[in-house]
Amino acid sequence: MKPNHQQSNGLQLHQGRRNFLKISAGITAGCSIGLPSWAIDCTNTHPGNELRLPPSWNNGDDLIVAPGALEIFPGNQTSVLAINGAVPGPTIHLTRGDTFNARVVNNLNNPLVLHWHGLLAPERQDGHPRDQVAAGESYDISYKINQRGSTCWYHSHTNHLTAEQVYMGLAGFFIIDDPEHDALGLPAGDHDIPLVISDWRSNANFEFTYTPGNPDLMRGYLGDTPLINGTPEAYLCVDQNLHRFRILNGSTARIYKLAFSDGRSFQLIGSDGGLLSAPVPVTNAVLAPGQRLEILVDFGNISVGNSVTLISLGVPLDAGPSNPAQNNTFHLMTFYVEQASSVATPPTALIPITPLVAADAVVSRSFVISNSGTTHYIDGQLFELERVDFEPTQGKLELWEYQNTGNVYHPMHMHAAHCQVLERVGGSLLPEDAGWKDTVLIYPNETVRLLVRFDHHPGKFLHHCHNLEHEDNGMMQNFEILPFANADLQINFTGTSYEISWLVDASGALESTPDLSTDSWQPIAQTPILVNGRQTLTLPATGNQTFFRLALR
Ligand code: C2O
Ligand code: CU
Ligand code: CU
Numbered sequence: 001m002k003p004n005h006q007q008s009n010g011l012q013l014h015q016g017r018r019n020f021l022k023i024s025a026g027i028t029a030g031c032s033i034g035l036p037s038w039a040i041d042c043t044n045t046h047p048g049n050e051l052r053l054p055p056s057w058n059n060g061d062d063l064i065v066a067p068g069a070l071e072i073f074p075g076n077q078t079s080v081l082a083i084n085g086a087v088p089g090p091t092i093h094l095t096r097g098d099t100f101n102a103r104v105v106n107n108l109n110n111p112l113v114l115h116w117h118g119l120l121a122p123e124r125q126d127g128h129p130r131d132q133v134a135a136g137e138s139y140d141i142s143y144k145i146n147q148r149g150s151t152c153w154y155h156s157h158t159n160h161l162t163a164e165q166v167y168m169g170l171a172g173f174f175i176i177d178d179p180e181h182d183a184l185g186l187p188a189g190d191h192d193i194p195l196v197i198s199d200w201r202s203n204a205n206f207e208f209t210y211t212p213g214n215p216d217l218m219r220g221y222l223g224d225t226p227l228i229n230g231t232p233e234a235y236l237c238v239d240q241n242l243h244r245f246r247i248l249n250g251s252t253a254r255i256y257k258l259a260f261s262d263g264r265s266f267q268l269i270g271s272d273g274g275l276l277s278a279p280v281p282v283t284n285a286v287l288a289p290g291q292r293l294e295i296l297v298d299f300g301n302i303s304v305g306n307s308v309t310l311i312s313l314g315v316p317l318d319a320g321p322s323n324p325a326q327n328n329t330f331h332l333m334t335f336y337v338e339q340a341s342s343v344a345t346p347p348t349a350l351i352p353i354t355p356l357v358a359a360d361a362v363v364s365r366s367f368v369i370s371n372s373g374t375t376h377y378i379d380g381q382l383f384e385l386e387r388v389d390f391e392p393t394q395g396k397l398e399l400w401e402y403q404n405t406g407n408v409y410h411p412m413h414m415h416a417a418h419c420q421v422l423e424r425v426g427g428s429l430l431p432e433d434a435g436w437k438d439t440v441l442i443y444p445n446e447t448v449r450l451l452v453r454f455d456h457h458p459g460k461f462l463h464h465c466h467n468l469e470h471e472d473n474g475m476m477q478n479f480e481i482l483p484f485a486n487a488d489l490q491i492n493f494t495g496t497s498y499e500i501s502w503l504v505d506a507s508g509a510l511e512s513t514p515d516l517s518t519d520s521w522q523p524i525a526q527t528p529i530l531v532n533g534r535q536t537l538t539l540p541a542t543g544n545q546t547f548f549r550l551a552l553r
Contacts, residue, residue: 041237043338048233049074051333054172054194057090059101063114065170066107073232076206081108081168087230088196088250089172092154096178096517098145105138111158112165116174117290118152118272118438119145123459126415129159130385146517148351148436149178150274151194151246151292159385163221163252163468164210171196171250180518181275184347187244187296193236196250197332199223200232212469217374219408220253220467228333239339240300242346244269247295249287252468255409255441256332258293259284261309267346270294273418273436275350284313285432288411288441290466293432299335300343307336315409353435354519356420356451361399365390369442369465371406375473376465382474388460389477394484395549397453404442410470413439416461416481419452439466458483489550493541501536502550509551516547
């Protein structure tokens, strides 16, 4: 579909300014910079460390990326790569409809580009490695956020340096608020808590030493110590009320299977692309690198003074050599219930999601993901910065199939769109496959089908494995979204009606919506008539702003 509309709003392309400027190389290695605040006070002392919360950020502030040292592990300084002095970086918190404005300042000794994972950013602002800037340079970001409320994140996407830069700290939350969600009454404020899980490979110097060997290139660089928001042995003091946790797997490679130590059930309410249509009760959920899950947890049946631990059950099929192995159970963080409280009732319905329909797909693509030794391929090839591997057309529904012919997990991530998982061939869909996804875990020897429509920005974007060792070593492709122009959808607003027409050879259904940032498009029932080689119809204007699109078949 070519989105055409009356107001200059919505899907207009924002070609960002890229004002490069030299920043004097103020490298601050060795000096101590601020830790995220320790935001929640506990009444009692507990073993371990109180959960850190990332600092906040104001739209328009710089994002200054620089080396530094932080007391990640009590009593020890650790060399890190920090954003505005923090690991994880500050949480970018904006509302649907806002224009995201920031200057990214690279004070590293290496090139850098930041990617806004889950955001539908214009081509040259998405964080493609061809847009990385050299040490000492900076660049500006400015684009409008036109998508559903969701828990996204941002991280380094530097060519061949993504894994190391993320491992050393270059990641943070990017949360999109959505006025449409406010009425749901979900837990808010200090009952709405972001948790990013990463894992550290421990060593006596308390450093984030990144030296992957051959087994690490195979399965990824697995650590042995989970960090939650950069906190080792993290705990959080809570009351008994319902809590919303926005959980991000920011690890380079480790897959978690989230569960609680007492086997309690919790409710999945959101995934990569925002809220599900309804909460799904589960007792565990798999979270692969790059993915987000939002959950509701009710601590009402834990008496004050007791605790419950968030654990990872480990995933099957992969008994890798590192400690703990992927298939072991280990602790992530502990919740101490310190206050009695009534428990709010969770909503029974969330935000409707229109299912994509396989029969509507006009393009099918399959990707063979494989490995030979420690090298991982998409269709037998390794990434090249400028090579375009395929060209989707804007607005056309595509059916993608990832065929994993090897015995290694691959969390496959696409930029520029969210998808819906259609089928795990020979198996059934998992609760964590629900909703809009941008990262889908493909199990060893599994084929997964999904549906995707690139209906935001045209241009060159990436899909890749989010096991960052696999990505850095070439398990990535470029695709170029071609703007759809052939239908030549034209809309003339007369003051009382819309005169709409498009070229006859574009067969498709005209749809409309009053609000571009939802995914609820309504088909227009009226049948067009042929006038001078164009399909045409006239619709009365409603007085409200209306957006039209042609959904191509
Ligand atoms: Cu979160 Cu292209 O990555
Ligand atoms: Cu991404
Ligand atoms: Cu992979």
